Every structure is written in C-alpha cells, then in structure tokens.
Amino acid sequence: MIVKETELPGIGRKFEIEISNKDKVVVIVHDDGRREIYHFDKHDYEESLSSVTLSDTEARQFAAIIGGMIYRPKALETIEMAFDELMIEWYRVESNAFAVGRTIGELDIRQKYEVSVIAIIKGNEKVLNPGPETMIDSGDMLVISGERHGVKRIIKEMFSAEVSSE
Amino acid sequence: MTNHLVLEVGTALIIIALAALLANKINFSIIPFLIICGMIVGPHAPVIGVLDFTFINSNEIITFFGRIGVLFLLFYLGLEFSVGKLVRSGKNIAVGGSIYILINFSLGLIYAYMVGFPLLEVLIIAGIITISSSAIVAKIIVDLRRTANPETELILGIIMFEDIFLAVYLSIISGLVLGDATSVLGVTKSILIAFGYMILFFVIARTCTKHLNRLLNITSNEIFIIVIFASLFFIAGFSETIHVAEAIGALLLGLVFSETQHSERIEKMVIPFRDFFGAIFFFSFGLSIDPFTLGGAVWLALGAVLITIIGNFVAGMIAGRKAGLSHKASSNIGLTIVSRGEFSIIVANIGMAGGLASVLKPFSALYVLILAILGPLLTKESKKIYGVLNSIFKWKKEEKLPLKKKAN
Numbered sequence: 001m002i003v004k005e006t007e008l009p010g011i012g013r014k015f016e017i018e019i020s021n022k023d024k025v026v027v028i029v030h031d032d033g034r035r036e037i038y039h040f041d042k043h044d045y046e047e048s049l050s051s052v053t054l055s056d057t058e059a060r061q062f063a064a065i066i067g068g069m070i071y072r073p074k075a076l077e078t079i080e081m082a083f084d085e086l087m088i089e090w091y092r093v094e095s096n097a098f099a100v101g102r103t104i105g106e107l108d109i110r111q112k113y114e115v116s117v118i119a120i121i122k123g124n125e126k127v128l129n130p131g132p133e134t135m136i137d138s139g140d141m142l143v144i145s146g147e148r149h150g151v152k153r154i155i156k157e158m159f160s161a162e163v164s165s166e
Numbered sequence: 167m168t169n170h171l172v173l174e175v176g177t178a179l180i181i182i183a184l185a186a187l188l189a190n191k192i193n194f195s196i197i198p199f200l201i202i203c204g205m206i207v208g209p210h211a212p213v214i215g216v217l218d219f220t221f222i223n224s225n226e227i228i229t230f231f232g233r234i235g236v237l238f239l240l241f242y243l244g245l246e247f248s249v250g251k252l253v254r255s256g257k258n259i260a261v262g263g264s265i266y267i268l269i270n271f272s273l274g275l276i277y278a279y280m281v282g283f284p285l286l287e288v289l290i291i292a293g294i295i296t297i298s299s300s301a302i303v304a305k306i307i308v309d310l311r312r313t314a315n316p317e318t319e320l321i322l323g324i325i326m327f328e329d330i331f332l333a334v335y336l337s338i339i340s341g342l343v344l345g346d347a348t349s350v351l352g353v354t355k356s357i358l359i360a361f362g363y364m365i366l367f368f369v370i371a372r373t374c375t376k377h378l379n380r381l382l383n384i385t386s387n388e389i390f391i392i393v394i395f396a397s398l399f400f401i402a403g404f405s406e407t408i409h410v411a412e413a414i415g416a417l418l419l420g421l422v423f424s425e426t427q428h429s430e431r432i433e434k435m436v437i438p439f440r441d442f443f444g445a446i447f448f449f450s451f452g453l454s455i456d457p458f459t460l461g462g463a464v465w466l467a468l469g470a471v472l473i474t475i476i477g478n479f480v481a482g483m484i485a486g487r488k489a490g491l492s493h494k495a496s497s498n499i500g501l502t503i504v505s506r507g508e509f510s511i512i513v514a515n516i517g518m519a520g521g522l523a524s525v526l527k528p529f530s531a532l533y534v535l536i537l538a539i540l541g542p543l544l545t546k547e548s549k550k551i552y553g554v555l556n557s558i559f560k561w562k563k564e565e566k567l568p569l570k571k572k573a574n
C-alpha cells in the first residue's frame with residue numbers, strides 16, 4: 001500500500017492511497033473538519049467512480065469501524081479501559097512461536113508478564129476465560145489484557161515467530 | 167431630515183443577505199450577486215417610505231465598512247500564507263506558477279498597451295487580469311467534487327503562487343500609483359520605500375517570532391482580539407501615510423502573524439469578520455459604480471475576458487503537461503483558474519484611489535462580473551470543452567495507449 005500525502009493550500013490535506021489491486025482511494029481532510037473519500041478505478045485516476053463526504057464526527061466513527069475498534073466480541077463488551085496504561089490486544093499466534101504447543105499454565109503468563117488471556121479464538125471455537133490447562137496452538141487468535149509494556153513483551157517473546165527462532 | 171443611518175445600513179445588509187441567500191440557493195459564488203445588487207441601488211434608485219435605496223447618507227459608512235473588508239481579506243491572505251508551505255510545494259508548482267504569471271501578466275500588459283492606456287493604467291489592468299479569485303476557485307473545486315483530482319494540487323499551487331505575486335505587485339503598484347510618480351526619482355523612491363517596507367516586515371517575521379509569541383500569549387479571547395485588531399488597523403493606516411496601500415499593510419502584518427504559534431487562533435477569529443466585511447466590500451464596490459457608465463467599458467471588458475480565457479487555458483495546458491498530467495487534466499487547470507473576483511477589484515480600487523482613468527472602474531466591474539459568472543461555468547463544463555478541443559487537436563490517441571498497457 002502506497003500512501004502519498006500532499007497539501008492543498010486553502011482546502012486541507014490530501015492522502016492518496018494505492019491499494020493492492022491498483023485502485024486508488026483518495027481521502028481529503030478539509031481544514032474545516034469535513035472528510036471526503038474518493039474511489040478511483042485502476043484504469044482512470046482522473047475521474048472518480050464515487051465519493052462520499054463525512055462530517056468530523058462521522059469520519060471518526062467510520063475510522064473506528066474500519067480500524068476494527070468498534071466491533072468487539074460479546075465477551076469484551078463489559079470491559080472498559082480503566083487506565084491509560086491498561087490495554088487489550090488481539091494477536092494471532094504465529095507458527096514457530098515459543099508458546100505454540102504449550103499451555104497457559106506452563107508459560108506462567110500471569111506471573112511473568114502480569115498479562116491475562118481473556119479469550120482464545122481457535123477457528124470458529126471461542127474459549128472464554130481459558131484456564132491454565134488451555135493449550136495454545138499456532139494460528140490461535142489471543143485476546144490479552146495487561147499493561148502496555150507487558151503486552152508488548154509477551155507478544156514479542158511468546159507469540160511471534162521471530163524471537164523463538166533465535 | 168432625521169438621520170436614519172442604522173436603518174440605511176440595515177437595509178443594505180438586508181439586500182446583501184438576500185443576495186447571499188439567492189447565490190447559495192443556486193450554488194454560486196456570492197461575489198457577482200453582491201456587485202450587481204450594489205449597482206442596482208444607489209443615487210438613481212428610489213426612496214420608498216422609510217427605505218432609502220439611494221444610500222446617499224450612508225454611503226460614507228458603507229464605503230468605510232468595505233475598506234475594512236479589504237483589510238480583513240488581505241490580512242487573512244497573509245495569515246494563511248507560509249514560507250514553509252511554499253518551499254514544500256515543489257518544482258511543478260514553482261514552474262507552473264511562473265509560467266502562468268509570465269503568460270498572463272504579459273498578455274495583460276500587451277492588451278492594455280495596445281488599447282492605448284498610459285503606463286500606470288496598463289500596469290493596473292495587467293494586474294486585474296492576472297490574479298484569479300482564490301475564493302471562487304476553492305469553492306468551485308469543492309462543489310464539483312474535484313478535490314481529489316490530480317490537477318487540483320497544481321491549481322491550488324498556482325493560486326498560492328499568484329498570491330505571492332499579488333503581494334509584491336501590490337506593494338510596487340501602490341507605491342507607484344499613490345506616491346509621487348511624476349519624476350524618475352519620485353518613482354524610484356516610491357518603489358524603494360515599498361520594497362524596504364516589505365523587507366522590514368519579512369525581517370520582523372523572521373527575527374521577532376519569539377517575542378511576538380510571548381506578547382500574544384493572551385488567554386482572554388476578548389483582550390486577544392482587541393490587541394490583534396488594534397495592530398491591524400494601526401499598521402494598515404500607518405502604511406497609507408508612507409504611500410503603501412493600507413491593504414498591503416494588512417497583508418504584511420498577516421504574514422508576520424502567520425509565523426507565530428497563534429496564527430491558527432487569529433485565523434479562526436478573523437474569518438467571520440472577513441466574511442461579513444468582505445460581503446459589504448463587494449456591495450459597496452457595486453454601489454460606487456453607476457450602471458449607466460458600464461456601456462463605455464463593454465468592449466474593453468470583453469476583450470480582456472477573451473485574453474484571460476486564452477491566456478489561462480494555454481498557461482494551464484503548459485503547466486499541466488510539464489507536471490506530467492494528461493491533456494484532459496491540464497485543460498481543467500486553465501478552465502478552473504479563470505474565475506476572477508476579490509483581488510481584481512482590490513487592484514482596481516488602488517487604481518481608483520490613485521486617481522487613474524475613471525474607465526477602470528466600470529471596466530473592472532464588468533470584467534469581474536463576467537468572469538465570476540462565466541469562470542465557474544467553464545469549470546463545470548470542462549469535460550465538454552475538452553471534448554470539443556480534443557476533436558480539433560487530436561490529443562487523446564497518444565494518451566489512451568499507455569493507459570491500456572497499464573491495465574493489462
């Protein structure tokens with residue numbers, strides 16, 4: 001994805017995004033807060049196929065939907081962010097990660113990282129509040145919560161492939 | 167006779183408001199409507215009951231409001247401008263802007279000279295012809311949903327380039343027109359003063375930003391606005407005393423403030439004043455024109471319109487092609503920047519203030535009216551115009567091929 005940012009003096013800023021199928025999406029952020037989104041077909045970057053205009057509030061909500069921040073599984077609905085430092089992260093376990101084939105208890109996640117696994121999504125199956133005996137497999141979607149640095153550390157050390165191969 | 171000054175100004179504002187509503191209804195720039203309304207009323211108009219449509223008693227104050235409008239328009243222009251933006255804008259815009267100014271200013275000079283005007287009038291007419299209306303162009307681009315088009319960057323860049331040209335040009339021309347222009351020495355002196363004044367402001371903008379930041383660090387909006395407006399009016403007025411147009415004083419002060427941290431706060435604060443007093447300016451400009459004098463300037467204005475359209479189109483075409491745009495996108499450039507409005511009138515007003523040929527006024531009014539209405543129409547129909555021109559010049563062939571290759 002190539003993003004090109006240019007200034008439109010007197011109007012605002014323009015972000016041109018070329019997506020993988022060569023279509024182009026252009027977002028104009030007006031100085032007055034409006035956003036315009038244009039869709040250009042890959043054959044013609046001069047005449048847009050369609051466009052929408054959003055108000056500032058609409059654009060923020062729209063962004064949250066696109067960014068996956070609004071739709072959460074029911075398990076998480078009641079959880080509210082209590083502290084700035086407390087975060088919830090979704091992460092798909094990479095193959096060859098250290099955690100693959102080990103149970104939550106074995107990894108001692110809660111003690112070592114002060115992070116709890118809230119849910120694991122294995123394919124279509126949801127495991128809510130998984131116990132220490134739950135096995136983590138490659139490709140599992142983990143929902144973990146904890147303080148920012150702990151979450152970052154555990155992802156790096158346990159769930160991503162890069163570190164475990166060292 | 168009792169003095170109904172407030173009622174008269176109120177009547178004028180009602181007319182302005184109605185014109186603005188009408189313009190909004192048919193989705194058009196308000197500038198031509200306000201000028202026409204101003205022309206319709208005036209000394210030749212009737213007095214109906216308590217409503218005095220001659221605006222003779224209130225003329226002075228409406229004109230004064232209009233003058234304030236010019237100050238705000240140019241103050242805002244200065245505020246919006248930043249050297250950083252210009253440096254970042256890149257080569258295409260510098261090249262395109264230079265080509266545009268070069269072609270159109272020269273065409274304006276040649277045209278006015280051929281028609282037989284003396285030097286100062288030639289310079290004023292060339293200025294009127296060169297400067298596009300930022301307001302109309304920005305509005306039409308947003309309205310036609312062309313903000314994302316490839317040529318839009320270049321169009322707005324050229325407009326920005328014109329604004330710089332306007333600042334330099336206005337400084338020189340106001341020195342020439344308002345100062346002593348009878349001898350070579352006087353002319354040189356006027357130009358030097360104008361330039362020195364401008365450089366002084368640039369130096370202040372560069373060196374005193376820190377002090378200004380601290381000085382303007384005022385929490386209370388009430389006091390902030392008083393301080394800003396006090397400096398605006400005082401400096402604009404002072405500029406006049408050394409034969410630099412008050413508008414230039416406002417513009418330069420805007421430039422100084424644009425370098426401070428407070429530029430956005432000032433901008434936000436000024437916009438409603440610019441819009442309100444700006445509207446009165448267009449109305450008062452119309453008011454100052456006797457519609458019966460328009461006839462004498464028709465051919466002059468039509469000629470200038472023709473020159474402008476051709477000059478803008480050619481300049482846009484060259485600038486666009488040089489920047490690597492297609493013929494179609496390039497043709498859009500000229501057809502968009504052709505609109506004329508506020509700045510042409512401001513230039514004409516400086517000519518009037520300097521007591522130049524009186525035909526300038528009806529000429530600029532007609533010229534701006536035609537291009538403020540015709541310009542947006544040309545922009546809107548640019549696709550059809552391109553189609554017609556394409557069938558004459560056969561541009562499309564060479565363009566279609568590389569595009570198809572890409573698709574495969």
